[in-house]
Amino acid sequence: MTPEELSLAISACLKDAVAAGEIALAATDIPEAVRVERPKNREHGDWATSIALQLAKPAGTNPRQLATLLSARLASIAGVSAIDVAGPGFLNITVDAAAAGTLAKAIVEAGPAYGTNTALAGRTVNMEFVSANPTGPLHIGHTRWAALGDSIARVLRASGADVTAEYYINDAGSQMDVFAHSVLSRLHGRGVPEGGYPGEYIADLGHKVLTQHPDIRELTDVAALPVIRGAAYKEQLHDIQATLAEFGVEFDVFFSEQELHDAGAIADAVARLREQGHVFDDGGAVWLRTTDFGDDKDRVMIRANGEPTYFAADAAYYLSKKDRGFTEKIYLLGADHHGYINRLKAIAAAAGDDPEVNIEVLIGQLVSVNGAKLSKRAGNIIELKDLISWLGKDAVRYSLARFPADSPLTLDPELLKKHSNENPVFYVQYAHARSRGAARNAEAAGVDRSVEGKEAFDAALLDHATENELLSHLGSYPSIVAKAAELREPHRVARHLEVIAGAYHRWYDACRITPLGGEDITDLNRTRLWLNDATSQVLANGLDLLGVSAPERM
């Protein structure tokens, strides 16, 4: 019995009680699925719900009385062995071993599908993240969004959403000219130009451009710049894409800002928004009246000199997403961009969308390393690909994915460098590797999930306290995934995997799968193998959502 099944059963009991006139409640007061929790204290049963405390007021009774009334009905749910009313009106539920144990088999049979749900089915989501300027390599400042965004996309897909992961390439602004100047300047050995990019990678890019265009230094600057701009940009973008791939981050679309300009989408966007009545002219510039939608000041779209602003491209880009049929556009931005929330939402509203529904801006706090802020302009960058080869993809992804985005994160490279279980990724991965090792060992000893072609599974045998605990955490996994998708918080998955890993290690310590030499193989051994394999499956499914590998051996 999973917590989901239990919560639905409780909900049904409530409805029955109302229908029977035992409780004076409106049907709308009864939740479809009652929240059940794993009590912290084991003496409080397998599951607990505070539904009686929540409904006592609308029902016009006291919580204790309502709980007592409900307990009689809950006791009749199949698989429930005991109901206790505790404290101010908590209902503590104990499930019998057979009902709890069936889950092990169900998980093995569901395989990779265990934990997926359809809560977001039918939603077409555009998820934009990273979108680092193609003027330099990805560095630690981008790393968090890459890990987080990819995991959010995966979690959303696990909940049934149709997600397009998108990278917006800012290849049209003045930073591209600065970029080209920087490369050119290095090529001529002139050093870093005023306000230019200083990193060593600029020199590397210069070498690559030189290989493709051996005569580039013979050209005048005016002639060379466009060539360099095109070639260096292409190299840099390839580098970014290769790094993302190495990091296990998958994008469906790389969207070029320049193409928006080339296609006339900017002027088009201005015209469309003007049609909606939100565009006005002032001082020679063209403005969007974003203050109508909660922004603190109106924004210029076309400057007095006729050049479009970055904001205008943002608007055109948003319209592109809208035109491509995405009902929800999610932006993942760093805290240094939080001032953009209002203007982005204003674009959505001006375009006729509902800013509460069609656009969502997620803000993540910045990652710092040893207190030092790193920027590619300052030149003291830590590149993502160096981080990966240094610490490993799995450790970096996991350590970034296990924290919620809104808390500032300080990474200590010296700490991460240690390959100890100060980094919980090893704890979780080891639990998976250990369970696979146990399965290999069982196979070698002749333990099989079936005997003579028939499945050998007796759920009632999984009655040890550690089995009860492990099963309950495996059973909670789907609701954790659903919650992670709903709240866009994949760290919940990581945290839950750590709980499962701990429960697995304790179970492994207490219960043998393979019998000792000389002992017979029984259905107890076979049934435990089911539970072992179910745990492997859940750990692997969860790690996959985080973009972390589930090793067979370590």
Add this chain to the structure above:
RNA sequence: GCGCCCAUAGCUCAGCUGGAUAGAGCGUCUGUCUACGGAACAGAAGGCCGGGGGUUCGAAUCCCUCUGGGCGCACCA
């Protein structure tokens, strides 16, 4: 000045949108190996949940306020 975010064990951080005695890892201390992988397990110590008010059966969680940090307020991108 205005706005967003944060403050929980010595350290890094959780806390399932208001529930029972606030948790985990690391660090410290004490135990468990002639058993499937010890990268494990059991236990101890460690807390005015930044301060102060409020809301109610009940607050780390919601509201107000103060303090202390991070970030942002362009016809830059």
